Amino acid sequence: MSCKKLIFLVLGALFVFVSASFASSGGYVVGEGDVLRITVYDHPDLETKVRVNGEGQILMPLLGHVDVAGLTVSQISKKLAKMLADGYLVDPQVNVFIEEYGSKKAVILGMVKNPGLYELSGPTTLLELISKAGGLSKDAGNKVTIKRIDPDGKKKVINIDLKALMEGGDISLNIQIKDGDNVYVSKAGMVYVTGEVKEPDAYKIDEGTTVIKAIALAGGFTGKAAKGKIKIIRMVNGKKKVLKNVPLDTAVLPEDVIVVPESFF
The missing domain is CATH 3.10.560.10 (Outer membrane lipoprotein wza domain like)
Known part of the structure; x- marks a missing residue:
């Protein structure tokens, strides 16, 4: 497994945990299509599972339709407790859970x-x-x-x-x-390395990649390489431009073709 993939998995796992903690803390704002499970302590007859409708409402026993659009899970809990306490129950304890996100x-x-x-x-x-x-x-x-x-x-x-x-x-x-x-x-930006390198091919580059780094990605020079006569073929405004005898520290651009010619001496 590459280092980049490992970092991706570790960071992903970390943020799954953080996100789950955030949701369980009641910070999630509900919306249309979410399914809520609502329980009221010591009142099992009021337990319900309901989907938020297109008007941002849920249907709650005793209370009828309740507006919940734009509210977090904890805010809905407090709102339902307040409504139930208004003539229905004494000090109700309401818990709201996300049963299904949608x-x-x-x-x-x-x-x-x-x-x-x-x-x-x-x-x-x-x-x-x-x-x-x-x-x-x-x-x-x-x-x-x-x-x-x-x-x-x-x-x-x-x-x-x-x-x-x-x-x-x-x-x-x-x-x-x-x-x-x-x-x-x-x-990713790609550069093409051809000629007297060990593994001529297309390679991904970062901003600031130089000729020598691109050649290193291609496995380095062969024994026949003319290291002082490297060319870059580059498209400029739709036209092909050839840069000759480029220094090894020259920055390359995406879609450049680096040509390492053969030395005849």
């Missing part, structure tokens, strides 16, 4: 194995959503873009550095995904 969804596209629309089963972090989508594909880059519409209608774009999160361990970047978010995992 109200919130997000889209994840790009370089994941199973892109698509996913239900957010309670508080869901970025890594958990990526996990739901089958994990990153082999061509995944280091940038994630999240497009979000705030409650006031304003559009927001959030950029996440996956490398800093997964390899650097910056867990502050593992943000909560919200209902309606559109998440896009970028494709």
